[in-house]
Amino acid sequence: MIATKILKQRESLPVFSYRQEIIDAIKKENLLVIIGETGSGKTTQIPQYILEGFENCRLIGVTQPRRIAAITVATRVSEEHGTRLGEDVGYSIRFDDCTSSKTRLRYMTDGVLLREATLDTQLEQYDIIIVDEAHERTVETDVLFGLLKATHRLRPELKILIMSATLNVEKFSDFFNGCPIFFIPGRTFNVNINHHRDAKISSLKSTYVQRAVETALYVHTQESPGDVLVFLTGQNEIDKACRDLIAREKDLDYRTDVKYADEVRGMVVYPIYSTLETMEQKAIFDDPPRYTRKIVFATNIAQTSVTIPGIKYVVDSGFVKQKSYDPTTGMDALLVVPISQAAATQRAGRAGRTAPGKAFRLYSRESFEKLDEETVPEIQRSSLLSTVLSLKKMEIKDILNFEFIDPPDPLLVKNALRQLFLLGAIDNEGKLTSLGDEMSIFPLSPFLSRALIASARQFGCSKEVMTIVSLLSVEEVFISPRTEKKQTEADERRKEFYHPSGDHLTLLNLFEAYQDNGHSREWCRDRYLNHRTLSTAKNIRDQLRELMIKHNIPLISCRKKNSHNDEREKKKRKLNYLDAKYDSIKILESFSTAYYINIAKRHSHRPVFYHYASARSPGNEYVDANSSLLALHISPVSALFPENRVVKMDDLDWVMYHNMLYTNKALMKVVSRVNLEWVEEKLKLFKELENARLDGSSVAKESEDKIVENDSEKNDAKNKEVIEENERKNQRLEAIEAARQRALNRRTVNE
DNA sequence: CATACGAGG
Numbered sequence: 182m183i184a185t186k187i188l189k190q191r192e193s194l195p196v197f198s199y200r201q202e203i204i205d206a207i208k209k210e211n212l213l214v215i216i217g218e219t220g221s222g223k224t225t226q227i228p229q230y231i232l233e234g235f236e237n238c239r240l241i242g243v244t245q246p247r248r249i250a251a252i253t254v255a256t257r258v259s260e261e262h263g264t265r266l267g268e269d270v271g272y273s274i275r276f277d278d279c280t281s282s283k284t285r286l287r288y289m290t291d292g293v294l295l296r297e298a299t300l301d302t303q304l305e306q307y308d309i310i311i312v313d314e315a316h317e318r319t320v321e322t323d324v325l326f327g328l329l330k331a332t333h334r335l336r337p338e339l340k341i342l343i344m345s346a347t348l349n350v351e352k353f354s355d356f357f358n359g360c361p362i363f364f365i366p367g368r369t370f371n372v373n374i375n376h377h378r379d380a381k382i383s384s385l386k387s388t389y390v391q392r393a394v395e396t397a398l399y400v401h402t403q404e405s406p407g408d409v410l411v412f413l414t415g416q417n418e419i420d421k422a423c424r425d426l427i428a429r430e431k432d433l434d435y436r437t438d439v440k441y442a443d444e445v446r447g448m449v450v451y452p453i454y455s456t457l458e459t460m461e462q463k464a465i466f467d468d469p470p471r472y473t474r475k476i477v478f479a480t481n482i483a484q485t486s487v488t489i490p491g492i493k494y495v496v497d498s499g500f501v502k503q504k505s506y507d508p509t510t511g512m513d514a515l516l517v518v519p520i521s522q523a524a525a526t527q528r529a530g531r532a533g534r535t536a537p538g539k540a541f542r543l544y545s546r547e548s549f550e551k552l553d554e555e556t557v558p559e560i561q562r563s564s565l566l567s568t569v570l571s572l573k574k575m576e577i578k579d580i581l582n583f584e585f586i587d588p589p590d591p592l593l594v595k596n597a598l599r600q601l602f603l604l605g606a607i608d609n610e611g612k613l614t615s616l617g618d619e620m621s622i623f624p625l626s627p628f629l630s631r632a633l634i635a636s637a638r639q640f641g642c643s644k645e646v647m648t649i650v651s652l653l654s655v656e657e658v659f660i661s662p663r664t665e666k667k668q669t670e671a672d673e674r675r676k677e678f679y680h681p682s683g684d685h686l687t688l689l690n691l692f693e694a695y696q697d698n699g700h701s702r703e704w705c706r707d708r709y710l711n712h713r714t715l716s717t718a719k720n721i722r723d724q725l726r727e728l729m730i731k732h733n734i735p736l737i738s739c740r741k742k743n744s745h746n747d748e749r750e751k752k753k754r755k756l757n758y759l760d761a762k763y764d765s766i767k768i769l770e771s772f773s774t775a776y777y778i779n780i781a782k783r784h785s786h787r788p789v790f791y792h793y794a795s796a797r798s799p800g801n802e803y804v805d806a807n808s809s810l811l812a813l814h815i816s817p818v819s820a821l822f823p824e825n826r827v828v829k830m831d832d833l834d835w836v837m838y839h840n841m842l843y844t845n846k847a848l849m850k851v852v853s854r855v856n857l858e859w860v861e862e863k864l865k866l867f868k869e870l871e872n873a874r875l876d877g878s879s880v881a882k883e884s885e886d887k888i889v890e891n892d893s894e895k896n897d898a899k900n901k902e903v904i905e906e907n908e909r910k911n912q913r914l915e916a917i918e919a920a921r922q923r924a925l926n927r928r929t930v931n932e
Numbered sequence: 933c934a935t936a937c938g939a940g941g
């Protein structure tokens with residue numbers, strides 16, 4: 182009975198009528214692009230057709246951009262196939278490998294396949310690779326494209342399928358040697374799109390939240406029953422929009438103001454964004470109470486990752502919060518930017534999943550037509566440090582000429598190469614060193630891999646560094662509450678963990694305490710620590726330990742003997758956890774082997790710091806501490822933040838920082854003290870950069886030198902601009918700060 | 933004093 186039902190469901194999918202044609206096409210072609218619109222069933226069905234139609238196929242790999250997709254699709258397909266999950270059909274994601282020797286169809290994240298490719302570039306165990314959701318253009322997908330194209334030359338019998346939902350299909354086919362395209366129509370409903378009459382997107386930036394609320398209210402009062410999804414950009418504005426809309430509803434008289442008052446008599450309003458613990462609160466996914474309209478304010482999470490059922494109306498602000506990496510400064514920026522046409526289309530499509538719908542765009546048709554056609558692929562706005570190390574590990578020598586479907590700015594590649602050289606992962610000819618080979622074992626930022634290996638091979642403290650590295654691989658563990666009172670309390674609780682050397686040891690303290698308290702959720706909540714984040718860090722730590730054991734990298738602790746006898750010492754320092762338990766110098770030295778690239782010296786009489794060198798900006802390396810004008814401040818959550826009074830500022834000279842955030846000033850986020858003697862030898866590498874030929878290409882040297890020259894001239898000019906702008910910014914900030922101080926002093930006198 | 937859109941190993 183069940184089997185018949187499943188078969189009926191499978192046969193009702195749009196893709197079913199193309200079953201034989203698809204099988205024939207795959208038999209004939211080793212490179213194939215399949216376009217399947219949302220709801221066509223391509224992800225679950227096509228791999229099964231292969232499973233059923235290709236008897237000699239050993240293993241099929243299907244990549245997904247998201248873990249959750251790999252799990253749910255594999256579960257579904259194993260059900261349809263009539264076997265247990267992990268037998269014929271399984272999935273493989275980080276921390277969770279649900280496959281066996283019997284597995285012939287393996288759903289996996291694109292990241293997992295990429296890591297497999299670093300160990301076996303030919304992907305020998307697979308007969309067919311399917312890259313699904315290719316239109317999402319993750320960094321991993323883009324790298325896989327280049328890799329698979331190269332693999333096709335050496336292993337032409339490997340079948341490569343690219344599956345995508347985009348309409349802009351020729352691009353994939355062009356990239357894969359003009360291979361055939363197979364089109365499967367989808368099953369979605371018509372969405373009527375309404376643009377604002379004249380609003381330009383540039384003028385919306387300061388008003389879109391308010392306009393989105395008004396538009397949601399308009400839909401609520403004027404349109405027939407059906408739920409509403411509103412796209413905004415971030416947590417703050419979503420919370421505000423929810424409050425505003427609820428307030429506006431209070432003024433409604435349903436009898437006179439609401440057109441469909443017979444069926445629409447109330448509303449429920451929900452926010453949704455990734456950090457929301459209430460993601461598990463199912464209400465968002467449930468039907469609203471009868472006669473009630475559900476209105477959801479969402480980030481981009483609702484564009485691809487989360488499907489909310491019952492949506493009939495979409496309100497599109499036209500904006501998204503997007504990370505972009507600036508290769509000239511080496512800093513990430515998180516900015517609100519206009520979306521692309523492709524994204525706008527995808528957002529609108531969310532209104533047509535179960536019935537015909539309507540989309541309301543807060544911007545005009547003219548503005549829509551001026552938007553970029555496609556979103557800039559992630560690979561063109563990310564740091565390529567890890568990617569380039571992986572490619573080096575796969576013995577791709579000339580990375581500047583690696584075949585990317587959309588090549589990143591050469592500056593991004595060059596900067597990654599420079600940093601890998603400074604980390605010792607490649608030599609001055611761009612060749613992977615044995616150190617670099619070892620670094621590529623770990624799924625970590627190469628900076629952290631470097632520190633971890635130093636702690637194991639040189640400093641005998643890899644157990645502790647492994648813990649700290651895990652915590653540095655996850656998002657912020659400290660929660661910042663919204664209310665002032667709770668914020669003060671959170672600040673207080675954090676002090677329990679502060680270590681006088683800075684934040685690296687603070688994180689170690691914190692994790693030890695988390696372990697000692699049985700990973701308790703309650704314990705975390707009381708201390709304003711993010712339990713979910715700490716639990717991820719624990720998983721990463723376990724994985725790192727496994728990898729170290731597997732690759733014979735020593736696991737050594739620098740825990741001191743008799744450390745339990747130092748109660749008096751602890752009291753003296755007013756630190757109630759673990760101080761003096763470890764050889765903290767060794768731990769910091771391990772980190773300094775990588776983070777010498779990020780060291781800064783304190784200003785002679787103010788608590789601000791200046792870069793020693795900026796490896797990230799070509800033409801600007803090896804600058805003297807006093808000649809670089811950008812003032813670096815210590816983050817307020819840091820143990821070393823002056824007002825936390827863990828250390829005397831006069832005792833601080835040099836510090837190293839894990840990362841930097843630029844908002845209205847430059848903030849160093851995870852900071853520890855460092856001795857200049859530890860890193861003096863390393864700093865000489867900056868000089869060596871000048872003569873190194875890292876790009877691995879020796880052809881056309883002369884003309885290339887010219888290009889480099891021009892590049893660096895351009896960069897010099899740009900850097901000068903940046904520095905001057907920063908200087909002006911700092912002067913303004915200093916003036917404001919002085920005024921604030923004067924005002925404070927006056928108030929104190931008055932009181 | 934004030935990051936935090938989403939995803940991944």
